Amino acid sequence: MNKKGFDKKLRLLHSISNELALSRSVNDLCRKMIEYSRSRLGFDRLSTWFIDKDPNFLIGSFGVDEKGRIREETKERIRVDCDRTVKNIHDKKMRSILKHGVPLRDNSGNAVGRGSHLVAAIWDGKKVIGYISTDNLIKKKLFTRYDRELFELFASTFGHLYSLKKTEEALTSAFDKLREAQSHLIQAAKMEVVGSLASGVAHEVKNPLAVIIQGVYYLSKKLPSSDHVCHDVLKRMNDSVKRADDIIKGLLDFSVVTKLEFIPQDIHSIIEKSLRLVSYEIDKYNISIHRQFAKGLPDVKIDKNKVEQVFVNIILNAINGMHEGGQIWIRTYSNGSKRARKVYVEIEDSGPGISEDIMDKVFDPFFTTRRSTGGTGLGLTIARNIMEMHKAKIALSNRRSEHGLKVTLIFRR
Amino acid sequence: MSLMGKKKVLIIDDEKNFTDMVKLNLEETGRFTVRVENKGSSGYSAAKDFKPDLILLDIMMPDKDGGNVLYEIKNDDEMKNIPVVFLTAIVKTNEDPSIDGHISGKPYLAKPVNFGKLVDCIDHNVQ
Numbered sequence A: 001m002n003k004k005g006f007d008k009k010l011r012l013l014h015s016i017s018n019e020l021a022l023s024r025s026v027n028d029l030c031r032k033m034i035e036y037s038r039s040r041l042g043f044d045r046l047s048t049w050f051i052d053k054d055p056n057f058l059i060g061s062f063g064v065d066e067k068g069r070i071r072e073e074t075k076e077r078i079r080v081d082c083d084r085t086v087k088n089i090h091d092k093k094m095r096s097i098l099k100h101g102v103p104l105r106d107n108s109g110n111a112v113g114r115g116s117h118l119v120a121a122i123w124d125g126k127k128v129i130g131y132i133s134t135d136n137l138i139k140k141k142l143f144t145r146y147d148r149e150l151f152e153l154f155a156s157t158f159g160h161l162y163s164l165k166k167t168e169e170a171l172t173s174a175f176d177k178l179r180e181a182q183s184h185l186i187q188a189a190k191m192e193v194v195g196s197l198a199s200g201v202a203h204e205v206k207n208p209l210a211v212i213i214q215g216v217y218y219l220s221k222k223l224p225s226s227d228h229v230c231h232d233v234l235k236r237m238n239d240s241v242k243r244a245d246d247i248i249k250g251l252l253d254f255s256v257v258t259k260l261e262f263i264p265q266d267i268h269s270i271i272e273k274s275l276r277l278v279s280y281e282i283d284k285y286n287i288s289i290h291r292q293f294a295k296g297l298p299d300v301k302i303d304k305n306k307v308e309q310v311f312v313n314i315i316l317n318a319i320n321g322m323h324e325g326g327q328i329w330i331r332t333y334s335n336g337s338k339r340a341r342k343v344y345v346e347i348e349d350s351g352p353g354i355s356e357d358i359m360d361k362v363f364d365p366f367f368t369t370r371r372s373t374g375g376t377g378l379g380l381t382i383a384r385n386i387m388e389m390h391k392a393k394i395a396l397s398n399r400r401s402e403h404g405l406k407v408t409l410i411f412r413r
Numbered sequence B: 001m002s003l004m005g006k007k008k009v010l011i012i013d014d015e016k017n018f019t020d021m022v023k024l025n026l027e028e029t030g031r032f033t034v035r036v037e038n039k040g041s042s043g044y045s046a047a048k049d050f051k052p053d054l055i056l057l058d059i060m061m062p063d064k065d066g067g068n069v070l071y072e073i074k075n076d077d078e079m080k081n082i083p084v085v086f087l088t089a090i091v092k093t094n095e096d097p098s099i100d101g102h103i104s105g106k107p108y109l110a111k112p113v114n115f116g117k118l119v120d121c122i123d124h125n126v127q
Helices: A003-020 A026-039 A084-092 A145-222 A228-255 A267-277 A279-284 A304-321 A356-361 A379-389 B016-028 B040-050 B066-074 B115-125
Strands: A045-051 A057-064 A070-072 A077-079 A096-105 A111-123 A128-135 A263-265 A288-292 A300-302 A327-334 A342-349 A393-398 A405-412 B007-012 B032-037 B054-058 B084-088 B101-103 B106-110
Touching: A003 A026, A003 A145, A026 A045, A026 A057, A026 A070, A026 A145, A057 A128, A084 A096, A084 A111, A084 A128, A096 A145, A111 A145, A128 A145, A145 A228, A145 B016, A145 B115, A228 A379, A263 A267, A263 A304, A267 A279, A267 A300, A267 A304, A267 A327, A267 A342, A279 A304, A300 A304, A300 A405, A304 A327, A304 A342, A304 A379, A304 A405, A379 A393, B007 B016, B007 B040, B016 B032, B016 B115, B032 B040, B040 B054, B040 B066, B054 B066, B054 B115, B066 B084, B084 B115, B106 B115
Parallel strands: A288 A327, B007 B032, B007 B054, B054 B084, B084 B106
Antiparallel strands: A045 A057, A045 A128, A057 A070, A057 A077, A096 A111, A111 A128, A263 A300, A327 A342, A342 A405, A393 A405, B101 B106
């Protein structure tokens, strides 16, 4: 390159810099830097490395191999001293080094020719954050001092842009986390208001319900047993009070999912406690429970009482959907390793399952197929709320080969 | 217990309609003598005067809550052994006992309470 070519390339560098500033991400910036330096600045074989947290190592970015193909090298990590030129520039804190007639190597370190090797430090304005290197293996063009100066300027420009893009990504990530936290706080504040309302409503409604229940009982004792119509009326009143009571309880359940206490728990013991809580219903309807519990299942950080509620709701739903003598299978497993990140609980029943055309409604508040038998439609809504507060998942599906429903709960450790 | 063999039950609850209905039903059985006190602040003196075999005690009362009334009763040597059953409206699904539940070691019943369950609870807790 001569002086005239250098001035022309400088103007190109300015427009490249503006285009690189519009990159979507750090990776996009690094990739485009390689493409533009090849196509517009004429540096054809490139390799970019960033200094690791351990300054004796470098982390790869993007580069061009000996066949001129762009490679992603972000998973590669090498020692600084594995390339003598890089080690020199690193140790002597130089801006660039240019050497002629040196062996040129491929990515495996094998010599593939001889030529000029140019390495420039990538600066972020304050310190060196990496190195970019190029050689003339493909085009065989001799590097001049103008090439070196251009390459230095290019490396420095790239360094500033890289630093800006990293900061921008960190800010975006922090902003997203803040927004998510704010959303949770707003949700928690709303739920706290709902919680206070629900407690107040519960107290104010349950007392009149209590009066009605006692009155219905009194009248049922006073009416002649032959008056079937009146007895039927009283029974319906009693059932309606029970239903109203269940709805209030459901609202209380729904509203108290605000503060959770995450403590490592053994999921099996929570399942067993939940089964004891519904033991009356299990015995009443002669339900068989089959356990397939994984050995050595890791503990999960959860709020024990809330997750117990999830299990109770699901198991009660299963029992209420089945005829006398139904079956429930409870299966637990993890990813399989000691450091497994997820723990799975599957609860299957031998009931009728759920019709596919209403499957997407089952988590809606007050949606129930058992309104005539006292269903409130809040059990699964509450279960999902609790799972979401745990950043865990709940999914429903019909069993494949047999009738019945399968509920899958996925907890993060 | 009264001379007629009936169990003496004191209901301390601010809901007059509820206490009147429970008194009516309990006394209809012929097995209970019931006194009602609708002010929490008078609960202790009502218990002192009536000397019941069992106290049904509401928790949320405007002038004095059930916890404070219980404290007064339990600090009286003459009354500290009287069984107390809490009545509460604020109960979630997994707190509603099929058989019996306890708050701070004291049995409780969730409102609206089924009358049969109420009588079973009284019989179970009266010595």
